[in-house]
Amino acid sequence: MASHKTKGKPPDNYDPAAPLTEEEIKTLRPAREFFAERGLPMPVPRKAGRPRQDETKVRVTMRLDAGIVEHFKSQGPGWQTRINAVLAEKVAKGR
Numbered sequence: 001m002a003s004h005k006t007k008g009k010p011p012d013n014y015d016p017a018a019p020l021t022e023e024e025i026k027t028l029r030p031a032r033e034f035f036a037e038r039g040l041p042m043p044v045p046r047k048a049g050r051p052r053q054d055e056t057k058v059r060v061t062m063r064l065d066a067g068i069v070e071h072f073k074s075q076g077p078g079w080q081t082r083i084n085a086v087l088a089e090k091v092a093k094g095r
Helices: 022-027 031-037 066-073 079-092
Strands: none
Touching: 066 079
8 A cells, every 4th residue: 555645545547436346345354353363452543742741740820020921931832831840840849
């Protein structure tokens, strides 16, 4: 089967007007049999998105001084994570 770079694009030799023949349909079998014959584990589809974290975060809305936000944003992407780290450090120190 020809490989293709564009996700979702059928291979070059794909012909939508030529469905499987009755003979080809008779040779089909469940994927679990195909993988079992080869001693391979059945593939499990991945869930979309990032993996769940042990400790999830809570969405909040708060108002901060503009200078504080500008300071963290000026350091590039991840500014909210950096603010969280500063707050976590203060909590750990008991302040």
